[in-house]
Amino acid sequence: MKREPRNGSERSFMELAGKCAVVTGASRGIGKAIALRLAAAGMDVLVCARSEHQSDPNLHGTIVETAEQIRRLGGRGVAHRADLADTADVRSVIDRARLEFGRVDVLVNNAVHIGFGSILEAPADELDTALAVNLRAPYLAAKxxxxxxxxxxxxxxxxxTAPGARPAPVEPAPENAPPSPFRFPIHPGYGISKIALEAFTNRLAHETAxxxxxxxxxxxxFVDTEMARWLLRPDFDASGMHSPDLIARVVAEIARNPMAHSGEVVSAQDFAA
Known part of the structure; x- marks a missing residue:
């Protein structure tokens, strides 16, 4: 039976009611906001991440807490621990969704690995980890x-994806150039994997049309999450950062009519505006 949206303000998302979603990296931040927004629209949601129990004092939130909040909204929330660098764990996510729901209408590949250090500083397998989590896991989950x-x-x-996927011009930095907003240098594997994810998005869209x-x-x-606050320098002006719920609203709106934007890289801020 098709459920009505659980909040009067969500009536525009009526098409999602009674359907099922999988959201990766949903213990906190953008992934959690997406899971809760889809649940508020009437969806049952399986949430996965490594954070099954609170262990990092700098990053709060677990998939168990997210699933509980989904249940408070009146939906079915399923927490499933998975390390998406592990092929068997990726398979277990979709198997669990099939077992719990019998269907998957929306898959949100949100989990991310952000490495640190330059090519010279970081071990070579840092690239392998970035590609495994940020590209291979979405590829396999989609398959x-x-x-x-x-x-x-x-x-x-x-x-x-991420703005880090956009190529930037290489220019000598002026003497008075502002410092990087990040406390640590971001490993290039992050941007490389996101560029590849965007290319994969377009090619898969042709296949699934x-x-x-x-x-x-x-x-x-820039989205105001605990991870972002941890990564950014203390003196960074965070006044222009967006809330995770803005990204979640965009994802839910796109999920209503995905063929309208299939194959595209959609700027969340432009779409929301």
Whole structure:
């Protein structure tokens, strides 16, 4: 039976009611906001991440807490611990969703690995980890979920990318150039993997178009999350940062009609405006 949205302000998301989603990296930040927004629209949501128990004093939030908040909204929230660098764990996420829900209508690949250090400083396998979590896991999750979506007659695969995927001009830094906003240098594997994720989004969209499955990359800018606050320098002006819920609202809106933007890299801020 199709459920009504659970909040009067969510009536525009009525098409999502009664459907099911998987959101990776949903213990906190953008992933958690997306999971709760989809749940408020009437969806059941499986949330996965490594954070099953609170262990990091700098980063609060667990998938158990997210699932509980989904249940408070009246939906079914399932917490599933997974290390997405591990192929078996990626498979277990989709298997669990199939077991719990019998279907997956929306897959949000949000989990991310951000490495630190320059090419000279960081070990070579830092690139391997970035590619495993930020590219191979979304690739494999999509591959595993597609048969379900095809049998259902459609769906949405939404990949969360990053402004770090955009090539930047190489210019000598002026003497009075402002310092990097980050406390630590971000490893280039992060940007490399996000560029590849955007290319994958477009190529997969061509493949899934005949099945009414939209594949979209959503690009946030600076988002006010605990991770961002930890990464940014203490003197960084955070007044222009966006809330995780803005990204979540964009994802939910795109999920309503994914074919309208399939194959695109959508700027969350521009879309919201």
């Amino acid at each position: 595993l979920v597609l048969p379900l979506m095809i049998s259902q007659g459609g769906g949405a695969i939404i990949n969360i 005949p099945h009414a499955i939209g594949v979209i990359a959503v690009e946030p800018q």
